Amino acid sequence: MKKNIAVCLSPALLNLYEIEQSIVVVIDVLRATSSITYGIENGAKAIIPVMEVEECLNYAKDGFLLAAERNGEVVSGFDFGNSPFSYSKEKVANKTIVLTTTNGTKSLRMAQERAHTVVIGSFLNLDALCNWLKSQNKDVLLLCSGWKDKFNLEDTLFAGAVAENLKNDFEFSDDACVAAQDMYVLAKDDLRGYLRKSSHNARLEKLNIENDVVFCLQTNICTAIPILNGDKLEALV
Amino acid sequence: MKKNIAVCLSPALLNLYEIEQSIVVVIDVLRATSSITYGIENGAKAIIPVMEVEECLNYAKDGFLLAAERNGEVVSGFDFGNSPFSYSKEKVANKTIVLTTTNGTKSLRMAQERAHTVVIGSFLNLDALCNWLKSQNKDVLLLCSGWKDKFNLEDTLFAGAVAENLKNDFEFSDDACVAAQDMYVLAKDDLRGYLRKSSHNARLEKLNIENDVVFCLQTNICTAIPILNGDKLEALV
Known part of the structure; x- marks a missing residue:
């Protein structure tokens, strides 16, 4: 029997989904989950998502890289935020990064409380992720991080890309999955x-991150799948 | 300056929207808001939405018609549920109906707590509703009732129909409005x-309400706009 795939359009709706036996794919393509994918691909030892800027600071003494983004900008005093260009091989290989972002880390933590398994999705690792999901024999929930709990287009488009890829192997179990696929x-x-x-577009343009946006919309330049082990995102092996 | 239009995809997300100065259009096209529109069109004096089946029963002594639906079916002992065919002129003219439904009455009550004005939308009164909204000089929120707080296709399609109709007169202020319009x-x-x-389709087919579904997807057979005055939905005059 086929496993189910569903799409949760906002972290604020996550409580409506039974995920105890599911793989949850956390999606925040502009830019947290793209940067996490790229960082793990480039040899970061681990990325530790934390909820608050202050929590990030607790790790300073351990020699970790500290990354903090709020409302699209690097928090002052931090090594970097969530621009994928900060997660290059030169910068992150063999490093551990402690990261807090406006939306992505929140949905990661919420998923972690109940899900069987939590992984990271982005256009950068689309095919690798989908191939792995097909091999797992588990129900899948695609969790869009949205923008401050509101629906957003970019995360829904990526959920739709996964749905489109998995449509022959899974049953769509909610209407959001149908809608996301059609939008994609x-x-x-x-x-x-x-x-x-x-x-969102006007806000993105003000941030002057057009290069980041274009980078994050590339498909399949990575094969890494970041998976949450305890408190750390690491490469799935 | 143009007023804003936004789409709330689930009652569970309503708290994210400022609606104190807005007109909220409550949408539950299969079938509550279609039946309410049709009933008001057919001369019902008022329709009183209540949250619980038990509340409905309190009105029995007043000679009101009692309508209760749960999980798509008429609750046993009630005059009718939310099939639009129960809201014909013969049955409802000059009557007051007390109605409780799984999703629609809940979102009505939630909207009522904060909104400037609450009206009812359905494909049946699409153009009348849109023309009135254009004349009001107020921000508009289209509130999809969904299914037990989950996103559903039918309410989103109707929100998209309104967005498509109003696109030249309003600014789209969230991504859900863009998505709903494209889906429509x-x-x-x-x-x-x-x-x-x-x-939802399998569930609808089991309920054997194909005639209701086809009826509810007709456009512009009504010109009535039900509006919430105190606790009662009445014809906007």
């Missing part, structure tokens, strides 16, 4: 153009 | 066919 099919030939329709 | 444009030539993709 509509947008896939020009993801960047589609996202210009986002209410 | 994708589905509009065959709404019934599109809804067969819904996870």
Whole structure:
């Protein structure tokens, strides 16, 4: 019998889903989960997601890299935020990074409380992630981090990309999965153009991170799948 | 300056929206808000939405019609549930109906707590509703009732129909509005066919309410706009 796949459009709806036996894929493609994927691909030993900026600071003495983003910007005094360009091989190989972000780390922690397994998804590791999900014989929940608990287009498009990839192997078990897949099919030939329709777009443009956005919309430049082991995201092996 | 329009995809997300100065359109097209529209169109004096089946019973002595639906079925002992065919002129003209439903009455009550104005939307009164919204100079929130707080396709499609109609007169202020509009444009030539993709579809087919579904997807057979005055839905005049 096929396993189920569902899409949770906001962390605020996560309590509606039974995930105790499921793999939860946490999605925050602009930019946390893209940067995490890229960092793990580039040999970071681990990435530790924490909820608060202050928690990040507790790790300073251990020689970890400290990364903090709030409202799209690097928090002052930190090594970096969540731009993928900060997660290059030169910067992160063999390092442990402690990371807090506006949306992504929150949904990671919420998923961790109940899920069987928590992994990280982004366009960068789309095929690797989907192939692995097909091999697991588990129900899957795609958890969109959204923007401050609101629905957003970019995370839903990525959920739709996964749904499209898995449609022959899984049963869609909620309407959000159907909607996400249709939106992805509509947008896939020009993801960047589609996202210009986002209410978010003006905010992104103000942040001057166009290069980051374009980077995060690349597909399959990574094969790493970050998985949560205890408090740490590490490469799935 | 244009007013804003936004779409709330689930009652569980309503707290994210400031609605104190807004018109909230409550949407539960299969079937509560379609039946309410049809009943008011057909001369019902008022429809009183209540949260619990027991509350409904309190009105029995007043000679009101009692309507109660749970999980898609008429609750035993009640005059009727939320099939639009129960809201015909013969049955409801000059009557007051007390109604409780699984999803629609809940979102109505939630909206009422904070909104400036609460009205009812359905495909049946689409154009009348949109024309009135254009005349009001107020921000608009389209509140999808969903299914037990989960996203559903049918309410989102209707929100998209309103967004499509209002796109030149309002600013879209969230991503859900963009997504709903795109889904509607994708589905509009065959709404019934599109809804067969819904996870909900199997449930609807079991209820044997195909005639109700087809009825509720008709556009513009009504001009009535039910509006909440105190505890009662009445015709906007």
